[in-house]
Amino acid sequence: MPALQGVSRVIVVVLDGLRPDAIVRFALPHLGELLDTTAHTLAGRTVQPSTTASALTSLFTGVAPSIHGIRDEHGFLPSLGKRLTLLPKVLAAHQLPMRGYMRSLPFGFRTIGSTIAARLGVRARFAGHDAAGILEAARRDLATTRRGVLYLHWPDADIAGHAHGWMSSGYARATERIDQAVGHLVGETGVLDDPTSAIVFLADHGGGGAVLNDHDSAHPHDLTIPIVIGGGRVVPGRLPSGSSPLDVCATIPWMLGVAPPPAWQGRPLREAFAAAPPATPRTLEVAA
Numbered sequence: 001m002p003a004l005q006g007v008s009r010v011i012v013v014v015l016d017g018l019r020p021d022a023i024v025r026f027a028l029p030h031l032g033e034l035l036d037t038t039a040h041t042l043a044g045r046t047v048q049p050s051t052t053a054s055a056l057t058s059l060f061t062g063v064a065p066s067i068h069g070i071r072d073e074h075g076f077l078p079s080l081g082k083r084l085t086l087l088p089k090v091l092a093a094h095q096l097p098m099r100g101y102m103r104s105l106p107f108g109f110r111t112i113g114s115t116i117a118a119r120l121g122v123r124a125r126f127a128g129h130d131a132a133g134i135l136e137a138a139r140r141d142l143a144t145t146r147r148g149v150l151y152l153h154w155p156d157a158d159i160a161g162h163a164h165g166w167m168s169s170g171y172a173r174a175t176e177r178i179d180q181a182v183g184h185l186v187g188e189t190g191v192l193d194d195p196t197s198a199i200v201f202l203a204d205h206g207g208g209g210a211v212l213n214d215h216d217s218a219h220p221h222d223l224t225i226p227i228v229i230g231g232g233r234v235v236p237g238r239l240p241s242g243s244s245p246l247d248v249c250a251t252i253p254w255m256l257g258v259a260p261p262p263a264w265q266g267r268p269l270r271e272a273f274a275a276a277p278p279a280t281p282r283t284l285e286v287a288a
């Protein structure tokens with residue numbers, strides 16, 4: 001199946017450490033509503049090891065940690081792009097810019113953060129400390145950018161999970177703040193009704209599996225992630241369980257009309273855009 005045509009803007013939001021069962025357990029209104037209006041799975045599966053560095057490197061390179069070699073934040077190699085096909089470079093070859101909005105870095109890390117982002121091919125802005133602040137930093141670009149990828153990374157759930165334990169009351173409050181920001185982002189951009197846009201929410205890992213306040217294990221609570229795809233051309237329904245950040249990586253250029261490189265290991269989540277089934281034949285209605 002050829003790449004999708006007609007979508008020119010994709011918003012990607014990583015909800016760091018958001019467990020999919022939190023959406024129902026804490027009755028999060030905006031994320032809960034998205035389950036009716038998007039294509040999604042609450043049984044996605046991240047890569048192993050289930051660390052942010054591994055998962056995001058897979059999201060940006062299309063290959064598993066066994067190939068990219070990044071297992072934690074100490075292993076980041078700016079030379080990654082010499083042997084792997086980076087998502088931002090694939091997009092740039094088709095005049096699709098990628099911009100990133102991430103938590104502000106402590107003084108002294110800003111230069112290295114921007115340098116790594118630049119080598120990945122992302123124009124990055126490090127501003128804000130939480131979902132609301134990072135959304136604020138991206139707001140103007142969200143309103144004016146019609147082409148390319150806008151990437152937002154919201155750290156709230158992961159920070160609360162490490163501090164208080166996954167699914168604790170402190171974690172619940174963090175997920176409520178994330179949910180508010182989801183509501184603002186979806187409402188302000190009108191992305192769900194825009195046939196030229198798509199939005200992807202996913203987590204990089206869960207947490208509280210093997211250890212209450214960590215997420216690096218093969219426990220299902222650590223590996224299971226939500227993946228949500230919305231947009232004016234999206235058909236609401238289920239995405240395959242077991243879908244991964246590798247599949248999201250392949251889906252991003254595919255939605256923008258660009259075939260993913262053959263070396264990438266995921267497959268585009270085409271189900272999100274499958275044609276609606278034909279209407280029930282009239283004869284059956286009569287028979288019923």
Ligand SMILES: [Zn+2]
Nearest residue numbers: 017158162215
């Ligand atoms: Zn973490």
